[in-house]
Amino acid sequence: MRSLRTLNPYLWKYKTHLLSGIVFVMFSAWFGTLPAQVIRDVLDMVRDELQILQLIKGYYVHSYFYTFVRDTLLLSGATVLLFAILRGFFLFLTRQTLIVMSRRIEFDLKNDIFNHLQSLSTDFYRKYSTGDILARIGEDVSRVRMYIGPAIMYTVSTVTMFIFVLATMFSVNVWLTLIVIIPLPILSISIYYVNITVNKRSEKVQEQLSNLSTFVQEHFSGIRIMKAFEREKSVNIRFSENAEEYKKRSLHLAKVNAFWLPVISLLIGISTLFTVWIGGIWVIQQKITLGNIAEFVLYVSMLTWPIASLGWVTSLVQRAAASQTRINELMNIQPSIVNKNPNESNIQGKITLKNVSFGYTDEQNILDNISLEIPKGSSLGIMGAVGSGKSTLAQLLVRMYDIKHGQILIDDVPIQELNLNSLRQQIGYVPQDVFLFSDTIYNNIAFGKIDATEQEVMAVAQKAAILKDIEHFPDGIQTVIGERGITLSGGQKQRISLARAIIKNPPILILDDCLSAVDTHTENEILSHLAEVKQNKTTIIISHRISSVKDCDNIIILKDGRIAEQGSHEALLALGGEYARLYEEQTTVISSVTESTISSTIVEI
């Protein structure tokens, strides 16, 4: 339960809602109990006055008295109606305060969690899956909301109702009250246990539902693979199995749910039976009146829901506490990459690496003792086998991770001491895994520079050699590209990702294998534009193709996390090592291609 204390500041923020809500609930509960007393008085009055009417039948006062009785009845009816209206009115105000408060706190909580998640570093996202994070923002927060809204509302309402009803009942007849309320605690306890079972089973239903939706989501996003491998039938079978399990669990839940109402009805029935039976005997013995029995029957029905809700509320609070614990666990995680410098600054573009070593785990180093100097405005090509640490190095430069040993200096300032926002704003980074949003091409490119005009977007689209493709799309630059850019080819996606980075016009540009999916002709076109874009920028080009890096001022070859070779294109060729071997390999491949391609490709290389 302690975890729920974290919510106190939120409750304090909406204290006016909370306090006025509590007062409204109390009024609503009070007006709910009053009609029973009116009904008791009316019944007793009617019984007495009917006798009087019988006695005075035939006398001239009879009609006056009859009118009087009728008017009193009407007035009593109007009073009951008035109480009902007032109860409803206060219930409306309660919902407007307490439930509105719970929705606002839900909103605040979601915002806080979202902001916190945004501040967390990439290592956090390696540990937590998207499904887990979504569950915490969605399911857990709504459970906490059930505590803040309904649980508080029903608790106050139950307590108030209890006090009013029990006080009146005791004032009428202590013994009858005691007899009538005996079954009620049993009702509350049994509902608590029924609820625990309901929760356990509905949790299982939820779990299976999420399995089912993950299954469906994954298979629809991978529908192309599924069709290509002709796996529809086997997927159908697996889906049926999953759905069957879901049905089984749902029916299991329905069974225990079916107990709910009968249990409540039975226990209320017993209470009512006691009231009428024992009350009836006492009426005969003239200990209580007929009106008292009617009044007690009403009280019993009034107490039923609050008592039942007591069990329900207890389980709500328990679930909320468990959910809040999970939320707190998330909120207590500190970002491993912290911004130590509040002052934004301009980056010139000189990059220095001094004995940099880094590994994702403590056991294994991916980069090992790398020292490198990239002068401002120069270009560096990085080549190396798959898994040699090229992308890792690029990610270190945008400070996705902090290094364990050595130093990375930008303009001779250690990267950790630079303002994190300035650093990331002033680096144009094209990651190896292209990620595009399900939005228009325009918005995807302008993501790099929020206030970019259409002309700017068009200009960078041209530099990234994507403009011609865009012009062929039905809505041009405003074409929506589907989930993660599904309607685009691999090369088109890469070029949009490139345009998104260069629109920032950053002093440092890092291109991680971003031309791998384009043909040599387009690659050449982009490289020729890049020559212009690169001016006065420090550019790092990671690639498997010699053609992409050959014009760089300096080229390094990474091997097992170390720099194996370093130098210009010519120097490396002269060295006759790995680079020369790659060059040899890539040109030999070309020589096996058709005549016409050979001539154009050789010109490119």
Ligand SMILES: Nc1ncnc2c1ncn2[C@@H]1O[C@H](COP(=O)(O)OP(=O)(O)OP(=O)(O)O)[C@@H](O)[C@H]1O
């Ligand atoms: N987030 C991560 N967590 C743990 N290990 C990782 C992570 N990213 C990469 N690695 C490991 O680090 C090593 C280097 O990966 P990296 O992506 O830097 O290689 P690369 O040189 O870019 O390869 P490629 O040419 O295939 O893009 C690989 O062995 C990989 O398994």
Ligand SMILES: [Mg+2]
């Ligand atoms: Mg890579």
